Amino acid sequence: MIYLDYQATTALAPEVADAMTSAMAHYGNPNSAHRIGRTAAADVELARDRVRAALGRMDGRLIFTSGATEALNIAIHGAARTAPPSRRRVVTLASEHHAVLDTVMALRHEGFEPVILPVGPDGLVDLDIAEAAIDERAALLAVMQVNNEIGVVQPLEQLIAIARASSVPVLCDAVQGFGKLATPDADMVAITAHKIHGPKGVGALWMRAGLDLPQFMHGGGQEEGIRPGTLSPMLCAGFGVAAELAAERRGTDMAHVEALWKRALELFAGWRINGSLSGRYHGNLNLRRPGLDAARLLSQVRGVALSLGSACSSGTGRPSHVLRAIGLSDAEARGSLRLGFGRYTALAELEEAAALINEAAATQKAAA
């Protein structure tokens, strides 16, 4: 199986698997006062420091969560609840992940007005539109760093400057960018371990110093009262090692991704690329071809793991909201594929996969 679905999840790094396997031999509740508990707490804190270092955020607070979805929920609900009554708009982009879009839309029931900014055919937000929409009525701006479907990188520096001019806090969904690109200067940053070769079941929310969020879920008061529930020292350790590894290998990994990207552009020369060519992360390729039935292609190339869009909405049969947001017709969206590659993708695998995909697409065309 050739795995080209790096935006859905990534293979557990062997170093991470080793760290978790040795962590399994320890036990103890990090909240317990006795030595075994304190040892577990120390393991969690070591992991926290490693994630913070990789994020480049030794200041502020980093709380562990069960994943990015929970981190995003805590941040969005928290920002809304702590906003002054004059700020009732929650601004985000049409191409965000469902974890953000659905959460923002749910705030309607609490008297908030979701403001969903369009993105252009390149997948990027228009800064003039953003500037017009973000003012002192906004409680939050939630923007993704790297899009999970089309890989485009939003102009966060400019967006943050616009938001800051009206004192609007910014939440960045950095799930796809963490470990690859520099962390944006947002007030809150959500990340997850399993997109950087770490385990599933653990993520984090970083918050700028001074920012306070109300408790999201009720419980035992862990994670500074914001996210209760016993933390898993094993998952935290895995996240810590994955983050450290990503930071150490960033240059090597990015050079490898760049080499794969260049080759991919040659291999898929006959395809159109969805989203901006210049402003994107090069470990993602979202491609389309006129007349293609991408869902059928998926079943034609069973030896290659690729996808049509985000894994979460796979199988729903709905066309991707991201491809729709960049103006693709339903037919164009149905003819689109998502390829994601990275650290463990061999050049030969990419070449083999491209041959299989191109062959399948040609077969479809011949049959049409």
Add this chain to the structure above:
Amino acid sequence: MTSRIYLDHAATTPLLPAAREAMLEGFAAWANPSSPHTVGRQARARIEEARRRIARALDWDGTVIFTGGASEAIALALGASQARDVLAGATEHDAVLRHVAPAQRLPVDADGMVQLPDALAPGTLVAIQQVNSETGVIQPFDALAEPVHAAGALLFADCSQSAGKMPLPGAADLIAVSAHKLGGPIGIGALLVRDLALLRPIGGQEQGYRPGTEAMPLALGFAAALEADRGWLADVADWRARLDAAVRAAGGEVVAETAPRLPTIAGYRMPGLSAQAQLIRFDMAGFAVSAGSACASGSLKPSHVLAAMGWSDAASGEVLRVSLGHDTRAADIDAFITQWQAMATGTQ
């Protein structure tokens, strides 16, 4: 570090070997269970198999929704339920009580048994733990379920401590369980739901009740832990009886002594020595025990559980929780009894 004797299994218990093996197998199959390709579908199949095995092991014929742990399962049950009102026992875990205003708390008697009100409004959700995490007291669920259901109200059972150690209350409508209290991994739990119409969906994974990529290796570890042999529980019952007798003989007090209690948990009062002092001395002597629930450790707050049972703050401030597990040995109990008696009689 000298060898340590761990008697805090109610806080968390070591991973069972079978759970460890299952998780290692899961680590090797890391695909996203929502991905449509072969490896994604294989991960999905493993999760669904784990779900079926968990339901079977817990003898539950309703839905199993995976969560990040019991706190989240409780938040989901109490937050997303369609119930009009929530009542909870006064001795519930903080994860439950924080959803419930003080006026909505049901009193308990001196043994910790929840007292239902004379009348319950239809559609009310009554939240009661099967086993108390500090005292081990078991609530009589069959007796509680009858009036609750007769009134058209619903029953939520927090089974964080009891799952895998005794049959779950089959009459409950919603049940929260946690893997790491029964030898599975920390980071996964489940909400068992009799009828999904009881909950409002919010979208995403887990039939729309719990969005977020599922942690398949944790689900496999959870299932394996539940299926593991429970023969050790019989030994633990004998040892707990010995502990009770030894504490009494040395002038101590056993919390809720006459109430039905899960054999893995006990509360012991050592008159004249604060729980914090006991905790430190036990820790120095190599024993890990706790003053109440781990979440509240270090808070030095008097136990709300003992207060609800009528204990004075002074007396409850001298109570430690001792909890036993699958790797507890007879020698651990002997060593603990020796230490307890030495501390109680002032020789150490």
